[in-house]
Amino acid sequence: MAKQNPPLIETVDLCKSYFNDGMETPVLFDIDLTIREGEFISIMGPSGSGKSTLMHILGFLDTPTSGSYLFRGQKTRVLHDDELARIRATRVSFVFQAFNLLPRTTVLDNVILPLLYHPTIPASERTERGMKAIEQVGLTERATYFTNQLSGGQQQRTAIARSLVTEPDVIFADEPTGNLDSASGIQVMEVLQNLHSKQGRTIVLVTHEKTTAEYAERVIHILDGRIATDTRDFKRNHAKNVKHLK
Amino acid sequence: MFITDTFATARRAIGVNRKRSMLTMLGVIIGVSSVVLMTAVGASMEVLILSQISSIGAQSMVVFPGQKEGVESTLAAGFDSLTFDDVEALERLTTITSVAPAIFVDIPTAVYGREKTQPRVIATTPPYFQNREMPVAVGRVLEERDIMRARHVVVLGSDIADDLFGLEDPVGKQVRLGDLQYTVVGVLEPVGTQFFQNADEFVFIPLTTGRAVTGQKHVNVITLQAVGDFDLAQADVESLLRQRHGIVNPEGDTDEDDFIVRTSQQANDILGAVSLGLTLFITTIAGISLVVGGIGIMNIMLVAVTERTREIGLRKAVGARGRDILLQFLFEAILLTLFAGIAGVVFGVGLAGLAALIVDKYLESYDFALSVPAIGLALAMAILTGLVFGIYPARQASKLSPMNALRYE
Ligand SMILES: Nc1ncnc2c1ncn2[C@@H]1O[C@H](COP(=O)(O)OP(=O)(O)OP(=O)(O)O)[C@@H](O)[C@H]1O
Ligand SMILES: [Mg+2]
Numbered sequence: 001m002a003k004q005n006p007p008l009i010e011t012v013d014l015c016k017s018y019f020n021d022g023m024e025t026p027v028l029f030d031i032d033l034t035i036r037e038g039e040f041i042s043i044m045g046p047s048g049s050g051k052s053t054l055m056h057i058l059g060f061l062d063t064p065t066s067g068s069y070l071f072r073g074q075k076t077r078v079l080h081d082d083e084l085a086r087i088r089a090t091r092v093s094f095v096f097q098a099f100n101l102l103p104r105t106t107v108l109d110n111v112i113l114p115l116l117y118h119p120t121i122p123a124s125e126r127t128e129r130g131m132k133a134i135e136q137v138g139l140t141e142r143a144t145y146f147t148n149q150l151s152g153g154q155q156q157r158t159a160i161a162r163s164l165v166t167e168p169d170v171i172f173a174d175e176p177t178g179n180l181d182s183a184s185g186i187q188v189m190e191v192l193q194n195l196h197s198k199q200g201r202t203i204v205l206v207t208h209e210k211t212t213a214e215y216a217e218r219v220i221h222i223l224d225g226r227i228a229t230d231t232r233d234f235k236r237n238h239a240k241n242v243k244h245l246k
Numbered sequence: 247m248f249i250t251d252t253f254a255t256a257r258r259a260i261g262v263n264r265k266r267s268m269l270t271m272l273g274v275i276i277g278v279s280s281v282v283l284m285t286a287v288g289a290s291m292e293v294l295i296l297s298q299i300s301s302i303g304a305q306s307m308v309v310f311p312g313q314k315e316g317v318e319s320t321l322a323a324g325f326d327s328l329t330f331d332d333v334e335a336l337e338r339l340t341t342i343t344s345v346a347p348a349i350f351v352d353i354p355t356a357v358y359g360r361e362k363t364q365p366r367v368i369a370t371t372p373p374y375f376q377n378r379e380m381p382v383a384v385g386r387v388l389e390e391r392d393i394m395r396a397r398h399v400v401v402l403g404s405d406i407a408d409d410l411f412g413l414e415d416p417v418g419k420q421v422r423l424g425d426l427q428y429t430v431v432g433v434l435e436p437v438g439t440q441f442f443q444n445a446d447e448f449v450f451i452p453l454t455t456g457r458a459v460t461g462q463k464h465v466n467v468i469t470l471q472a473v474g475d476f477d478l479a480q481a482d483v484e485s486l487l488r489q490r491h492g493i494v495n496p497e498g499d500t501d502e503d504d505f506i507v508r509t510s511q512q513a514n515d516i517l518g519a520v521s522l523g524l525t526l527f528i529t530t531i532a533g534i535s536l537v538v539g540g541i542g543i544m545n546i547m548l549v550a551v552t553e554r555t556r557e558i559g560l561r562k563a564v565g566a567r568g569r570d571i572l573l574q575f576l577f578e579a580i581l582l583t584l585f586a587g588i589a590g591v592v593f594g595v596g597l598a599g600l601a602a603l604i605v606d607k608y609l610e611s612y613d614f615a616l617s618v619p620a621i622g623l624a625l626a627m628a629i630l631t632g633l634v635f636g637i638y639p640a641r642q643a644s645k646l647s648p649m650n651a652l653r654y655e
């Protein structure tokens with residue numbers, strides 16, 4: 001079903017190197033990847049394989065060294081800083097492993113932070129939209145709490161609410177459960193699962209854990225900066241494999 | 247992002263980072279309040295000096311013996327270049343009137359009953375009181391007949407009268423000056439300090455009496471007034487004295503003279519020089535305070551950027567443009583410096599008032615005064631430093647890429 005949707009993200013021969021003191025560290029090599037609207041994708045791979053690097057580029061937090069990245073059919077290389085900021089404000093959002101919430105600030109104020117920079121949503125709608133996003137992650141009673149008064153799982157759900165509030169085309173979540181115990185992790189994943197299945201949101205998830213990856217329909221394995229496998233209908237295949245082993 | 251959002255964000259950032267904000271403000275408060283305090287002290291000093299110097303009437307001249315205008319020569323007794331013959335010659339000048347010679351009589355104590363005080367005794371003639379603008383409070387000042395008969399009468403300055411008589415009426419009472427008894431004929435109104443000498447500690451006896459007591463043949467000071475054109479009168483006085491003292495001085499170089507003529511014009515010049523000096527001094531202090539305060543602001547703002555780089559990264563990650571970040575920091579800087587500037591003014595004015603209260607105990611005519619333009623300038627400069635030192639860190643912050651900022655440690 002997702003296959004018929006137009007491509008949201010397309011990369012061709014995308015490469016990324018970091019440069020420190022003139023030293024080049026190549027990290028990503030010739031990434032060809034297409035993500036369509038409504039997909040739920042997990043990216044897996046060993047530590048240091050380049051998963052976060054790829055996510056940052058796809059989420060407009062960083063730029064590729066070479067190759068092309070098309071977002072909604074548009075070449076991103078030609079975009080100016082302000083146009084990139086506008087995409088970050090309206091079309092994509094990020095959930096970080098380390099939450100990255102503002103300290104000494106309430107849940108609600110954290111959640112509506114992206115709306116401050118949204119070009120079209122009027123100020124009068126901020127609280128309402130913020131509360132709606134908070135409700136979706138089940139934190140309504142905690143809306144006026146300061147973020148340091150929350151558990152890790154609640155903090156991550158606050159971060160997810162923040163990523164929902166602008167109703168973006170795609171949510172990138174880089175190991176959102178990495179800092180959480182398994183119960184909180186499951187809660188967070190169920191929130192993401194609901195966003196996908198009930199609202200049809202596009203979600204790209206990085207994870208180390210197979211159980212977490214299983215929430216997605218498509219799993220991409222990255223090894224040493226290259227896509228090693230790209231499996232659709234992961235759950236079904238996985239289930240088959242498990243049966244087969246039995 | 248609307249400008250009101252940026253403003254609200256900046257305001258919230260100040261509140262959220264209260265400790266850091268307080269430190270920043272402290273720098274500005276110290277800077278601004280020291281400017282306000284220093285300029286207020288300067289303004290008070292100016293008022294004080296003005297009141298001292300302007301107590302020479304516009305038509306008055308004071309002639310001293312002595313070489314250059316300078317601290318060591320102005321009131322130096324024992325310099326004997328001016329004689330009573332000079333005084334008589336001056337009296338004959340048509341451009342001059344109201345000539346009053348005076349000598350300083352060295353009598354250390356004045357005694358009335360059991361009361362004792364230290365006066366400065368001046369022997370002079372009646373016009374002195376007009377020339378020096380010293381009105382009488384009770385009784386009378388010296389008169390011609392006192393001079394003619396070399397009477398033992400005395401006119402008291404108000405402080406001396408207070409010291410010796412308290413609430414008693416001094417007129418007609420006997421005061422002992424040195425070894426001799428004098429009858430008090432009058433008491434002067436308080437006149438305060440003139441040229442930083444307390445004129446209310448003077449007592450006046452007839453010139454002739456003073457000469458008889460001391461045997462002095464030279465004059466310590468001559469006060470006189472110009473008739474008509476002042477410059478002409480001054481030129482007459484100077485050329486007459488040069489001629490009489492055998493000084494060849496066609497250029498009118500006052501360094502060559504053995505006398506000094508002080509005029510209200512000179513007093514104004516001195517006042518101008520003094521207040522210019524004070525203004526420069528105060529401006530320098532003000533500048534230094536502001537720069538120090540400004541560097542404080544800059545440092546804190548730079549620290550704020552380091553500290554908040556992750557926050558900036560986050561804001562950029564959720565869609566903030568470089569401009570939004572820049573404006574936020576700018577507003578923050580302006581708001582902080584504006585608050586702190588106002589607090590600094592309040593604090594500085596308070597300090598200046600306190601200083602005036604304390605100094606007034608020692609320097610009688612010291613009054614509380616403020617330099618309003620300096621306060622305005624200090625405020626404007628505080629906001630300006632906030633702007634200038636806010637822009638640099640804000641620019642640094644706004645240039646970071648979201649990921650670099652987020653990774654910052
Ligand atoms: N700023 C940087 N400068 C230089 N090298 C970097 C930088 N950031 C990442 N790298 C390198 O790039 C490689 C990929 O890093 P990345 O964070 O993408 O890995 P990852 O797959 O997300 O790993 P993990 O599962 O541990 O999060 C690593 O070898 C890392 O050392
Ligand atoms: Mg990673």
